[in-house]
Amino acid sequence: MNKSAHESDHHQFKDHAYEQRLFKRRVVVSLVLVFAALTVLIFRFHDLQIKQHRDFVTQSDNNRIQLRPVAPNRGLLIDARGRIIAENKAVSTLSIVVERVENLDETLAELGKLVDISERNLENFHKALKWRRRPYQPVALKYNLSDEELARIAVNEHRLDGVELQGQLVRYYPYAELFSHVGGYVGRIDEREQNRFDDEQKRLYAGTDSIGKIGLEKFYESVLLGSVGQEKIETNARGRALRVVDAQPPQAGSDIELFLDVDVQKAASEAMAGRRGAVVAIDVDSGGVVAMLSAPAFDPNLFVTGISSRDYRALNDNLDLPLFNRSIQAQYPPGSTLKPMLGLGGLEYGIISEFTRVPDPGWYQLENDERLYRDWKRGGHGAKVGLHQAIVESCDVFFYDLGKRMGVDKMHEFGNYFGLGQHTNIDVPSERKGLWPSRAWKKNVRGLNWYPGNSLNMSIGQGDVLATPLQLAAMTVAMANKGRFIEPRLAKSIAGESTQMTVRSTYEGKDANWAQVLKGMKDVVHSPRGTAQSLNRDLNFTMAGKTGTAQVVSIAQEEEYDSEALLERHRDHALFVGFAPAENPRIAVAVVIENGEKSSEAGAVAKAVMKSYLTNRFPLEFADAK
Secondary structure, eight states: OOHHHHHHHHHHHOOHHHHHHHHHHHHHHHHHHHHHHHHHHHHHHHIIIIITHHHHHHHHHHHHEEEEEEOOOOOOEEOTTSOEEEEEEEEEEEEEOGGGOSOHHHHHHHHHHHSOOOHHHHHHHHHHHTSOOOTTOOEEEEOSOOHHHHHHHHHHGGGSTTEEEEEEEEEEOTTGGGGHHHHOEEEEOOHHHHHHOOHHHHHHTTTOSEEEEEHHHHHTHHHHHOBOEEEEEEEOTTOOEEEEEEEEOOBOOOOEEESOOHHHHHHHHHHHTTOSEEEEEEETTTOBEEEEEEESOOOTHHHHTOOOHHHHHHHHTOTTOTTSOHHHHOOBOOGGGGHHHHHHHHHHTTSOOTTOOEEESSEEOOTTOOOOEEOSSTTOSEEEEOHHHHHHTTOHHHHHHHHHHHHHHHHHHHHHTTTTTSOOOOSSSOOOOOBOOOHHHHHHHHOOOOOHHHHHHHHTTOTTOBBOHHHHHHHHHHHHTTSEEEOOBSEEEETTEEOOOOEEEEOOOOHHHHHHHHHHHHHHHHSTTOTTGGGGTTOSSOOEEEEEEEOSSOOOTTSOOOGGGSOGGGSOEEEEEEEESSSSOOEEEEEEETTOOOHHHHHHHHHHHHHHHHHHHSTTTSTTOO
């Protein structure tokens, strides 16, 4: 077969119509697929560019615009003469925005090569990470960087994503230990506090990680805090701040002017000379607390940015309890410091008079009772002891007899007028109210009846009686004011507006009775037989006062008190209450020296405080009282 015949056969079997139909079908299918794909793209484009446009714009803005809270300046605490006792100090802070960090452990390790990061820094940082906070809110790692540390971080900041250097104000207490208990301190907000926050508190604390923990800082937290502000920050792709787009400035907290006086507080601290105890001094006219000292104390600056576990253990495990505020929380038997007040009660109720005399052989005995209630003076104070001598020489037997005749009900009623067993309502938290026992109290609490012997112990401020140093100072103010009980206060003015004095009650006693008791208190210091006559040296003003001692451990009836046989912490507490000048009272003071034994030493502390106050407040009248 030749070639032309073969080609003829090939053209004979080829179906051109079929091939044309097949081509058309393929074109149609291709067009449908292309159209379908275009339709999907159009719908997706519409969804992204039109329906979700605003959402993506918002997300885009969020990627480059961040809202950052701005902490307000905390209000200042200022003493009566304009000196700042709690201020804000500018420091440089190393912070981390953890959302911008790929590997936190590596970043921390790298930072550790550049600056000194302590275990305390890491401990506080990891605690803060667990707290509720806004996304992209920086978490402080270290405060108060040195210039050298700032330079190292600045040079390497470009390769440390999420690491920021910030200027920040932190609380600073320039007088350190001097006002640690009464002024208190701020510390980092802990998880328990955060869990108690409501929505409004979460907003208020969005810009700060500190809150008042104790003392004035805690009591006036809402006043001192201020209102948080807000900044809109433009950031780059790596999250670093470029500029502030918009800002709502914060509102600073209010400053508080106090009655406290730095000089008087220093005088109290120096006079205590490292001994344990408390001193409270109150202005008689206003009820303003001019000094409130608890010793020993601590440095509140340790707590501001988070105290280390080691430092806290050292304070918490200290046998001298430096964290314990003795001025408002320690409850001591007031001892003989109550005698003038109870003596006044005996006169007012007509149980005794200026002519009443009681024999004191050195002991007192109830009928049908073998027990001897001993006087502190072993040989007694004489055969005919009256109220004046009983106050001046602190005769226990006279007051045993008064306690028996007066009874618990009248003693309890009269003590209520002078604030015993009650909160004073001072403007610091955690005040305790002591114990001024009654017949009902003993029955309800102990399930026992009240016995005459209980009244004898109560009449000399022993037994179940307990009082805080603040209560004793407030009682002394009421004695100086002849029955007017003023609630003590620390804040003199808030944001320039004066606080109000509160007179809780006024006991209207007879002038003759007041004169008799107050003369006895004056002669405690100025009489040759007074228990505090040693204070009369180098005085150019008059003092009225009352010494006291309080047993720490019981001494058997047949035994004598032997100081050298007792451990130091088992020895008697020394107390003194008083006011000055005696004729025109301006300041009242209460002092407790734990295990101090000699009440005259407590009186010496009160004398130093009075001198400081009168010299500084009334220099023309008391210029020589130094």
